[in-house]
Amino acid sequence: MNAVPDALPRTAGELRAAGYAPRPIAREIHDNLLAALREGRDAWPGIVGFSRTVLPQLERALLAGHDVVLLGERGQGKTRLLRTLAGLLDEWTPVIEGSELGEHPLDPITPASIRRAAELGDDLPVAWRHRSERYTEKLATPDTSVGDLIGDVDPVKVAEGRSLGDPETIHFGLVPRAHRGIVAINELPDLAERIQVALLNVMEERDIQVRGYTLRLPLDVLLVATANPEDYTNRGRIITPLKDRFGAEIRTHYPLDVESEVAVVRQEANLVAEVGEPLLEVLARFVRNLRESPVIDQRSGVSARFAVAAAETVAAAALRRAAVTGEDPAVARPVDLEAVPAVLRGKVEFEPGEEGREVEHLVHLMRRAIAETARERFAGLDLRPLSDAVADGHLVATGERVPGAEVLAALPELPVLHEVAQRAGVSADEPAGRIAAAVELALESLFLARRLAKDSDDGTTVYGE
Numbered sequence: 284m285n286a287v288p289d290a291l292p293r294t295a296g297e298l299r300a301a302g303y304a305p306r307p308i309a310r311e312i313h314d315n316l317l318a319a320l321r322e323g324r325d326a327w328p329g330i331v332g333f334s335r336t337v338l339p340q341l342e343r344a345l346l347a348g349h350d351v352v353l354l355g356e357r358g359q360g361k362t363r364l365l366r367t368l369a370g371l372l373d374e375w376t377p378v379i380e381g382s383e384l385g386e387h388p389l390d391p392i393t394p395a396s397i398r399r400a401a402e403l404g405d406d407l408p409v410a411w412r413h414r415s416e417r418y419t420e421k422l423a424t425p426d427t428s429v430g431d432l433i434g435d436v437d438p439v440k441v442a443e444g445r446s447l448g449d450p451e452t453i454h455f456g457l458v459p460r461a462h463r464g465i466v467a468i469n470e471l472p473d474l475a476e477r478i479q480v481a482l483l484n485v486m487e488e489r490d491i492q493v494r495g496y497t498l499r500l501p502l503d504v505l506l507v508a509t510a511n512p513e514d515y516t517n518r519g520r521i522i523t524p525l526k527d528r529f530g531a532e533i534r535t536h537y538p539l540d541v542e543s544e545v546a547v548v549r550q551e552a553n554l555v556a557e558v559g560e561p562l563l564e565v566l567a568r569f570v571r572n573l574r575e576s577p578v579i580d581q582r583s584g585v586s587a588r589f590a591v592a593a594a595e596t597v598a599a600a601a602l603r604r605a606a607v608t609g610e611d612p613a614v615a616r617p618v619d620l621e622a623v624p625a626v627l628r629g630k631v632e633f634e635p636g637e638e639g640r641e642v643e644h645l646v647h648l649m650r651r652a653i654a655e656t657a658r659e660r661f662a663g664l665d666l667r668p669l670s671d672a673v674a675d676g677h678l679v680a681t682g683e684r685v686p687g688a689e690v691l692a693a694l695p696e697l698p699v700l701h702e703v704a705q706r707a708g709v710s711a712d713e714p715a716g717r718i719a720a721a722v723e724l725a726l727e728s729l730f731l732a733r734r735l736a737k738d739s740d741d742g743t744t745v746y747g748e
Contacts, residue, residue: 291377365420393500419461469508545560548591552595559709561708569593576648580631598613664703679746681719684742
C-alpha cells in the first residue's frame with residue numbers, strides 16, 4: 284500500500300471545495316466496474332476460468348447494486364474472487380479522522396461524529412483510507428456471536444458514566460465497522476440461525492439492533508458471502524428470509540478445461556523445481572478424472588488445491604532426486620508422478636466400501652491421465668522406432684537415483700526422440716533433464732499401450748520388451 288498522497292484534502296472544507304461528495308458503495312463499485320469494462324481493463328486479476336460463466340453474472344449483480352452469495356464446492360476460488368472486489372473501490376477514500384466507523388466527513392452517521400462535525404465545521408480533520416482497508420472478511424464459525432458481527436454494550440463505556448440507553452455505549456461489531464466498504468462472510472451456512480437473524484436488518488433496512496434498542500444508522504455496506512450448495516439448498520442452514528435478501532445467487536465451478544486447470548496450478552503453485560507443461564497437463568487431467576470417478580465422493584468435491592498440492596509434490600520429488608543424483612537443473616519427470624497418490628490420498632473423500640483401495644484407484648486414474656496426455660501430445664507421431672530400440676536390447680532405467688543423462692544414454696540416436704522432445708516443447712540444445720522428461724512420457728505411454736514392458740523394484744523402473 285502506497286503512502287497517502289500529499290495533495291489530498293485534509294479538512295472537511297478543503298474536501299467540499301475539491302468536490303468530494305459522498306457516494307454510496309454500490310454506486311462507487313458500479314462506476315469503477317463500468318469504467319473498467321469500457322476501457323477493456325481486467326477487473327478480475329488472478330481469476331482463471333470464469334470469464335464466460337461466473338464473471339458476467341457477478342458483473343451484472345454489481346452493476347445492479349445487489350448483495351451477492353457465491354455457491355460452490357470447496358476449492359473453486361470463491362474467496363479469491365471475493366477478495367478481488369476490493370480492486371473495484373476507489374484507491375483512496377476520505378474518512379473523519381478518528382471516527383470509529385470510517386464515516387465520510389460530509390456525511391457523518393454516529394452521534395459522536397455528528398456532534399464533532401457540527402462543532403468543527405469546515406475544520407473537521409480528514410484522514411484517507413486505502414481500498415485494501417475497506418474489505419472485511421469473516422469466516423463464519425459456529426462460535427460467532429451477534430456481538431462479533433453487529434456489536435454489544437461496552438461495559439467500560441458504561442463505567443465511565445454513560446447510561447445503557449446511550450448509543451455511544453456500543454462497541455460496534457465487524458459489519459458496522461465496515462461502513463462504506465465490503466463485508467465478506469465465508470461459509471455463511473455455518474452461522475447459527477439466531478446469528479443469521481441479526482443480519483436481516485443490516486441487509487434490508489441497513490440499521491442495527493443492540494441490546495433492546497435500535498440505532499438508525501444508515502450503514503452503507505456491500506454484503507457478499509460464500510456457501511456450499513449442499514449446505515445452502517439441502518440442509519437448510521441459511522434461513523429463508525436471509526436468502527431472500529441476497530439480490531444475486533451465483534454458482535461457481537471447477538475449471539471447465541485442461542488449459543484453465545493448468546493455468547490455475549501455474550498461478551497458485553509454489554514449485555521448488557521445474558515442472559514442464561506436459562506433466563502439468565497430466566496433473567490437470569488426473570484431477571478431472573477424480574471429479575468424474577464414481578469411487579470419489581463428489582458431494583465433497585475435488586478442490587483445485589489438490590492439483591496445486593500435486594504439482595508441488597511432483598516438484599519436491601524432482602528436487603530431492605536432483606539432490607541425490609547431482610543433476611542440475613532439477614526437472615520433474617514422469618517418474619516423479621509416483622509420489623502423488625501416496626502423499627495426497629487423504630485430500631479426497633472416497634465412497635463407502637473403498638477402504639484399502641484408495642491408492643489403487645489413484646494410481647489407475649493417474650495412468651489414465653498420462654495416457655490421455657501422451658495421446659494428445661504425440662498424436663500422429665510414430666513411436667515404433669522407440670519401442671523397437673528398447674525391444675532390441677536398449678533397456679531404459681529410470682527412478683529417483685537415475686539422472687536424465689543416463690535415461691538418454693541408454694537409447695541410440697533416434698530421429699523420433701527429437702520429435703518427442705519437440706512435441707513436449709523442448710529443443711535439442713536444452714538440458715538433458717528436460718529431454719529425458721519428454722522421452723520418459725513417451726516410454727510410459729508405450730507401456731500403458733502394452734507395447735513395452737515395465738518392471739519396478741527398489742525405487743528403479745526399467746522399460747524393456
